[in-house]
Amino acid sequence: MALSGKLTKKLVENLGAGRHGDGGGLYLVVDPSGARRWIVRVVVKGQRNLKGAPLRTDFGLGGADVVTLNQARDRALEYRRMAKSGLNPRFNAKREIPCFEEIAGQVHIDRLPTWKNAKHGAQWINTLRDYAFPKIGRMPIDSIGQPEVLMCLSPIWTEKHETARRLAQRIKIVLDVAKSKGFRSGENPVTAIHDAQVLPKVKVKVQHHKAMAWQAVPAFYTDLRTRNAMSAKALMFACLTGSRTGEVLNAQWSEFDFEARLWTCPADRMKGGVVHRVPVTDEMLAIIEPLRAMQSDYVFEGQKRHTPLSNMAMLMLLRRMQAESVTIHGFRSTFRDWASENTDFPREVIEMSLSHKVGSAVERAYARSDLLEKRRALMAQWSRFVSSSSIDQSYEGSA
Structure with missing residues (x-):
């Protein structure tokens, strides 16, 4: 009892x-x-x-x-x-020491409220489930040292380096939490492995999103205009705003101020976790204004009532248009190239239009304006170019 x-x-x-x-x-x-x-x-x-x-x-x-x-x-x-x-x-005293998997599961639960969305939370625990639990999951947390950590990291260190790097970070967090709870002592083995450079250095080639040449955008946009699918409307809007897929597909009418010509994307949907204001141009308005008649919660409604389009909707449209060498995110790069080569707008105006942070933390602390009116002029110029009837080259096969 x-x-x-x-x-x-x-x-x-x-x-x-x-x-x-x-x-x-x-x-x-x-x-x-x-x-x-x-x-x-x-x-x-x-x-x-x-x-x-x-x-x-x-x-x-x-x-x-x-x-x-x-x-x-x-x-x-x-x-x-x-x-x-x-x-x-x-x-x-003889203490009951929990295993690695038990501590990891608790860390995952404790941190769920801090993740941007459920997908990120699932990715965190799934990495441990796939690469750590099979090898060290049932081991007492206080018995895990460098050899055990290397058992998890070494097989994927070169072939799946980014996954291995994230795995190392997550194992380190679990072991640090265990130490804070009194179940471990001494240096974290992940830190020791890193400091001793036990694992080989891996040069990772940066993979940029495939982007369309800015000269080809008007032809591509003209093709989009002929299509009635909701995915085409969303892709046109993404192209004009330079926004990310999730920001566009989850846009809700409550975020728009039509009188002020402004779309305010909330912080929880932004990669940087900061509210982003997007000036709405005439061309953007021409796309979304007719959609208000649907009386949906979402601007770009999917197949189910009051739900957004699928994350794959715009990508599948690109494939049907035989523009498989292009990604949705790549249009942000296309806008960046066009603005640099064809306008005199300052760099900070262009970067802020893409919701990028500009300058150091100290500089941002003093320069708190988001340069909305200057960005409004830039986006208006971009909209005019994208929707122009002049076509310099075909978008097919562009990279």
């Missing part, structure tokens, strides 16, 4: 910052950050501190997210029995 005390499971989950006693020297410590851990205070019989007083010591029993209330009571009782018999729990 489990021991009883003052605390309950509900209290453990909801008590505020501070030290909360359960009785018998067991305490739940809640940090200001919300982290919860167990400690037990015991007096070791016959042992004294440097001042000659009875040796009273606090011992960590693990985080409350890993160690349950009943488990903490059982461990506290074990520590008190040892102390009463003159044994110092620091050297005599």
